[in-house]
Amino acid sequence: MHDTHTPLIFEHSRPGRINNTHTQRSTAQTSIIPDAMLRKTPPRLPEVSEMDAVRHYTRLSQKNFSIDTHFYPLGSCTMKHNPRACNTLAMLPGFLSRHPLSPEQHGQGYLSCMWDLQEILKDVTGMTAVSLTPMAGAQGEFAGVAMIRAYHDANNDTTRSEILVPDAAHGTNPATATMCGYATKEIPTDANGDVDVDALKAVVGPQTAGIMLTNPSTLGVFDRRIKEIAGIVHKAGGLLYYDGANLNAILGKVKPGDMGFDVIHMNLHKTFSTPHGGGGPGAGPVGVSERLKPFMPIPVVGKNDNGYYWLTEKDLPQSIGRLSAFMGNAGVLLRAYIYALLLGREGMTRVADYATLNANYLMAKLSQAGFDMALPERRATHEFILTLKRQAKEQGVTAMDFAKRLLDYGFHAPTTYFPLIVPECLLIEPTESESKETLDAFVEAMAAIQKEAESDAQTLKGAPYTMPMRRLDDVKAARELDLRYKQS
Amino acid sequence: MPFIPHTENDTRTMLDTIGADSIEDLFDEIPAELRAQPLSEVPAGRNEMAVSRLLQARAAQDIQALSFLGAGAYEHHIPAAVWELTTRGEFYTAYTPYQAEASQGTLQLLYEFQTMMTELTAMDVSNASLYDGASALAEAVLMAVRANRKSKSKRILIPTTVNPTYRSVVNTIVRHQGIQLELVNYDTQSGYIDPASLPTDPGDITALVIPQPNFFGALEDVDALTDWAQAHGALVIGVVNPTAMALITPPGEWGNGTGADIVCGEGQPLGAPLSSGGPYFGFMCCAQKHVRQMPGRIIGRTDDIEGKTGYVLTLQAREQHIRRSKATSNICTNQGLLTTAATIYLSLMGPEGLRQTAEHSHANTHKLAEKLCAIKGVEKIFNRPCFHETVLRLPKPANEILSALDTQGVLGGFDLSQTYPELGNAILVCATETKTDNDLEQYATALRNVLA
Ligand SMILES: Cc1ncc(COP(=O)(O)O)c(C=O)c1O
Numbered sequence: 004m005h006d007t008h009t010p011l012i013f014e015h016s017r018p019g020r021i022n023n024t025h026t027q028r029s030t031a032q033t034s035i036i037p038d039a040m041l042r043k044t045p046p047r048l049p050e051v052s053e054m055d056a057v058r059h060y061t062r063l064s065q066k067n068f069s070i071d072t073h074f075y076p077l078g079s080c081t082m083k084h085n086p087r088a089c090n091t092l093a094m095l096p097g098f099l100s101r102h103p104l105s106p107e108q109h110g111q112g113y114l115s116c117m118w119d120l121q122e123i124l125k126d127v128t129g130m131t132a133v134s135l136t137p138m139a140g141a142q143g144e145f146a147g148v149a150m151i152r153a154y155h156d157a158n159n160d161t162t163r164s165e166i167l168v169p170d171a172a173h174g175t176n177p178a179t180a181t182m183c184g185y186a187t188k189e190i191p192t193d194a195n196g197d198v199d200v201d202a203l204k205a206v207v208g209p210q211t212a213g214i215m216l217t218n219p220s221t222l223g224v225f226d227r228r229i230k231e232i233a234g235i236v237h238k239a240g241g242l243l244y245y246d247g248a249n250l251n252a253i254l255g256k257v258k259p260g261d262m263g264f265d266v267i268h269m270n271l272h273k274t275f276s277t278p279h280g281g282g283g284p285g286a287g288p289v290g291v292s293e294r295l296k297p298f299m300p301i302p303v304v305g306k307n308d309n310g311y312y313w314l315t316e317k318d319l320p321q322s323i324g325r326l327s328a329f330m331g332n333a334g335v336l337l338r339a340y341i342y343a344l345l346l347g348r349e350g351m352t353r354v355a356d357y358a359t360l361n362a363n364y365l366m367a368k369l370s371q372a373g374f375d376m377a378l379p380e381r382r383a384t385h386e387f388i389l390t391l392k393r394q395a396k397e398q399g400v401t402a403m404d405f406a407k408r409l410l411d412y413g414f415h416a417p418t419t420y421f422p423l424i425v426p427e428c429l430l431i432e433p434t435e436s437e438s439k440e441t442l443d444a445f446v447e448a449m450a451a452i453q454k455e456a457e458s459d460a461q462t463l464k465g466a467p468y469t470m471p472m473r474r475l476d477d478v479k480a481a482r483e484l485d486l487r488y489k490q491s
Numbered sequence: 492m493p494f495i496p497h498t499e500n501d502t503r504t505m506l507d508t509i510g511a512d513s514i515e516d517l518f519d520e521i522p523a524e525l526r527a528q529p530l531s532e533v534p535a536g537r538n539e540m541a542v543s544r545l546l547q548a549r550a551a552q553d554i555q556a557l558s559f560l561g562a563g564a565y566e567h568h569i570p571a572a573v574w575e576l577t578t579r580g581e582f583y584t585a586y587t588p589y590q591a592e593a594s595q596g597t598l599q600l601l602y603e604f605q606t607m608m609t610e611l612t613a614m615d616v617s618n619a620s621l622y623d624g625a626s627a628l629a630e631a632v633l634m635a636v637r638a639n640r641k642s643k644s645k646r647i648l649i650p651t652t653v654n655p656t657y658r659s660v661v662n663t664i665v666r667h668q669g670i671q672l673e674l675v676n677y678d679t680q681s682g683y684i685d686p687a688s689l690p691t692d693p694g695d696i697t698a699l700v701i702p703q704p705n706f707f708g709a710l711e712d713v714d715a716l717t718d719w720a721q722a723h724g725a726l727v728i729g730v731v732n733p734t735a736m737a738l739i740t741p742p743g744e745w746g747n748g749t750g751a752d753i754v755c756g757e758g759q760p761l762g763a764p765l766s767s768g769g770p771y772f773g774f775m776c777c778a779q780k781h782v783r784q785m786p787g788r789i790i791g792r793t794d795d796i797e798g799k800t801g802y803v804l805t806l807q808a809r810e811q812h813i814r815r816s817k818a819t820s821n822i823c824t825n826q827g828l829l830t831t832a833a834t835i836y837l838s839l840m841g842p843e844g845l846r847q848t849a850e851h852s853h854a855n856t857h858k859l860a861e862k863l864c865a866i867k868g869v870e871k872i873f874n875r876p877c878f879h880e881t882v883l884r885l886p887k888p889a890n891e892i893l894s895a896l897d898t899q900g901v902l903g904g905f906d907l908s909q910t911y912p913e914l915g916n917a918i919l920v921c922a923t924e925t926k927t928d929n930d931l932e933q934y935a936t937a938l939r940n941v942l943a
Binding site for chain 1: 817
């Protein structure tokens with residue numbers, strides 16, 4: 004990697020260095036905007052040549068780890084290979100240049116893909132209907148919990164005020180409950196990593212609007228008592244929300260609909276391999292059971308004798324409404340659809356097989372190398388948790404130190420400090436894309452770092468050494484806020 | 492096997508290491524009664540060649556006509572370098588930059604993005620993106636309720652000149668938190684909010700939303716509206732078109748005081764293809780004093796232990812992974828790749844390129860309106876100055892004329908008669924810098940034919 008400092012694009016700027024013109028005529032001719040409304044000083048955007056920009060952003064890209072360049076076992080994020088065909092085909096001109104408000108007859112190609120995707124996702128999840136519009140997992144969660152509220156409201160059941168969330172849940176779950184006007188009640192996890200059913204029984208009641216669960220849980224294990232949990236919540240009149248951010252280990256194996264869930268969101272930017280783009284975009288479609296169908300977010304793709312069309316407010320008058328200006332992250336949905344076609348039904352089950360094989364293999368190898376697993380007696384699903392609690396006590400090194408040192412060994416770090424209930428944890432998700440050799444190399448790196456921890460913890464605590472930066476000061480960043488370049 | 496590298500031998504060795512007989516054994520914790528029937532609706536797998544053929548056929552169905560549609564998504568020229576660079580694997584296949592030392596590329600780029608957005612809007616700070624313009628406005632409303640501690644009413648005034656879909660999205664997202672959205676009607680002669688029509692004693696208001704330009708393409712009297720809101724203790728939320736910022740007064744300079752408090756909008760015009768509606772990105776900027784109430788990721792500049800400059804995710808105590816139910820928003824994944832495209836787009840355009848794009852779009856729309864209004868029965872409805880969209884009244888029902896134009900190869904604009912029935916047979920038209928004089932003429936000819 005480059006360890007040289009890369010100046011900001013603004014530092015390449017020279018007044019009057021004008022790139023190409025992007026207009027049809029040399030002058031605009033007319034402006035009927037009164038002077039008082041015109042901008043007085045132009046925005047100080049960079050003034051650079053195309054080559055300046057190409058070099059600068061190429062250089063910046065080289066300062067990133069990515070799936071294309073490194074093993075990226077970031078737990079709960081499913082960093083699998085992003086097949087190139089998905090991108091190339093989603094960028095075909097017919098798809099790329101279509102205005103979202105152009106008539107449906109000009110979008111039959113696109114709409115047919117979306118219809119097919121809805122059908123595929125229904126099958127995979129075992130739900131009755133799917134709406135593709137949420138733009139990421141968290142927005143899917145919002146849609147799901149808003150539907151739960153709409154359902155209770157439609158039944159004149161308006162006193163339910165709480166959403167139950169396991170203490171291992173992703174932060175978006177409780178944050179979503181708040182956005183939907185619910186208080187969050189946390190349920191503890193038992194020693195085996197399952198939801199503590201007795202604790203659940205103790206808090207569930209007429210105030211329970213629903214529960215948000217992830218299964219396999221964020222601890223990387225399948226909750227074996229899920230049917231019982233579903234029964235308890237349903238009996239109290241609550242509904243079940245399935246956080247399906249990570250379906251990799253259950254594709255074709257188990258369907259959330261069969262587990263008794265009423266609503267699910269899926270992160271297509273994980274299981275369905277759409278690229279994560281350094282932060283997004285995602286797509287978080289929701290699937291619903293029969294009773295939540297009237298409340299689905301719009302638009303949804305419908306089909307009749309004339310072809311494909313959008314279902315809107317008129318067709319779904321009880322819908323929770325719209326979540327985006329048009330219909331969500333259309334291009335992401337296309338990529339997911341293409342991926343699903345390339346896999347096919349056998350391919351999907353195979354993904355679950357090999358994602359699970361890789362996770363269990365890596366867990367076994369790391370155990371053999373002397374590392375402690377958070378739940379050693381359990382099968383891993385698509386991921387598992389390693390805890391460095393012992394190392395923290397004995398050598399004074401942390402999950403953070405291991406994470407940073409892994410970068411020097413050429414591996415992106417696993418997820419650290421999540422879920423919050425396991426001390427000094429690494430949440431490791433290898434995905435099906437990785438070969439045995441890569442997994443073995445990762446184990447070797449971990450073993451080597453463990454040796455360093457034992458012989459020279461100080462060196463380990465100074466990592467990384469080979470990145471463009473040494474360890475960065477988060478505290479200074481938050482105390483002395485510098486959120487934009489101040490140009491002279 | 493597609494996208495799976497294992498040989499039979501690998502699988503065997505790995506199972507031996509685990510101590511399992513078969514892959515199937517690895518699923519033995521799943522209760523038997525939950526095991527699914529085989530997938531039935533997912534088609535059988537196809538190879539890349541077969542899938543390419545299918546998708547090419549489908550994409551070919553969607554080749555579009557000459558389009559004068561805007562209404563929230565705009566066709567602009569995107570320099571080739573933008574997506575060449577954006578789809579580099581190192582940007583395209585990275586996750587959110589949690590490990591800062593291994594993500595300096597994305598982080599520095601986002602810091603540049605934040606700088607560019609604050610320059611465009613003349614605001615103090617920017618976040619690293621929200622989902623889209625409509626949901627960004629919803630977040631802005633929620634943020635205003637948190638930020639305006641003096642106001643207790645949770646009353647938000649939203650003009651009917653705000654994009655109707657945005658209003659509908661705001662309603663979906665904020666309705667569970669006791670917030671009241673009150674509409675402010677526009678002046679039907681001019682197509683903007685007449686500041687004189689605002690009440691002199693409005694009571695406790697939390698915030699006023701000001702669109703610039705508004706949904707009709709018209710420019711609001713932002714200074715008077717800002718002064719009015721701030722005089723009544725309300726925050727000002729600007730929802731702006733980023734291209735227009737090259738031409739018109741940015742929200743940081745609205746009014747006589749300190750400008751808008753929160754600014755958001757749709758980032759699509761900055762380098763995102765139309766792509767059936769997404770992915771685009773929402774942007775959000777605000778005054779420094781409100782930064783701790785912002786939703787979404789924010790990047791900050793800092794030092795490493797050797798004193799070298801670097802970039803990190805900062806102010807994370809606002810976010811769901813730390814603050815959980817007390818977070819400023821539930822947003823986690825945002826629209827990172829689209830901000831990458833926008834940053835590269837703005838670098839290639841520069842202040843001059845963006846100004847030209849804005850001016851030419853403005854001039855083209857003006858020219859188009861003149862050409863169309865020369866046709867009998869077609870007239871401009873409003874007299875306010877516009878940016879790059881304007882409203883025309885037609886002598887016959889808008890949907891009929893638009894379909895007839897469609898058969899002539901022209902997408903003539905957005906039918907306003909559903910959302911603004913009071914305007915009669917009205918359409919919203921847009922001609923960006925992409926349109927030549929010939930294109931404008933082609934529209935005029937088609938309309939003449941249709942009305943003949
Ligand atoms: C378990 C879980 N739930 C929810 C989310 C939220 O999804 P998104 O980031 O797409 O909003 C994630 C991922 O970040 C996750 O891992």
